[in-house]
Amino acid sequence: MRTALLRITARLSAISLLAGTAVLGTGVLPANAATGTVDTDSNTGVTIRSGNATSFGSVGTQPDGPVEIDCQLYGEPVTGKFGRSLIWDHIPGKGFISDAYVNTGSSGLVAPLCAGNPRADKSVAWFAARNGSTAYQGYCEMAVENSYGKTGIWASAIADWNDAVARGAAHRGDLNPPRGALVFWNISAYGHVGVANGDGTFWATSVSGAIGKRSLPYFSNYLGWAWPNF
Secondary structure, eight states: OHHHHHHHHHHHHHHHHHHHHHHHSSSSOOTTOEEEEEOOTTSSOEEEESSSSTTSOEEEEEOSEEEEESEEEEEEEEEETTEEEEEEEEETTTEEEEGGGEEOSOSSOOSOBOSOOHHHHHHHHHHHHTTTOOTTTTOHHHHHHHHTTOOSSOSSHHHHHHHHHHTTOOEETOSOOOTTOEEEEOSSTTOEEEEEOSSSEEEEEEETTEEEEEESSOSSSEEEEEOOOO
16 A cells, blocks of 8 residues: 555656646756846837847747746847846747846846857858958958948957957956957057857958968967957
């Protein structure tokens, strides 16, 4: 009788666990996942996207109210109810929403970094597709901006770097930038900039006279890295 009861209890526990997983839709959330509250002026919710930028397609809408966040990424800056933010929140089983519309109690990260970065992957792929091209010689800042689907943001690489310094977002001298981060050098009046590959290498113009990939620091006077503010 005792053995039968133990079997029934174990079976009920398994069913309860499966039911809980089904409700979450993506399995049990990690212990260090976070929560927040979506709040929009229109009260119609915020667009969920397949990646961490507005250029990625919509996959739904997250309504105003409580939301679970399993990981976060830096991506395209968005200005919303809670100011301007480069952070994007990943909603389990759904996609990404801009943290500019989520009250998490912090302007920084409150959950672990996501394992991948769709926006960074597109930037790196842009450079890889132009490996050996001389079309951007003398226009390093334009190249990194174009790799992110932007143009005309900063007049030079050094102006871009100075913005990161002013915002307190510059990682001075760090030779381990994450994939998609901008890497900077002070090698001329205009500076120089490339995109980190995430493995100790980077893509940039002026690598043996063309777009190419090399290991950091490569050029002299390496400054550090920062997430793109565009």
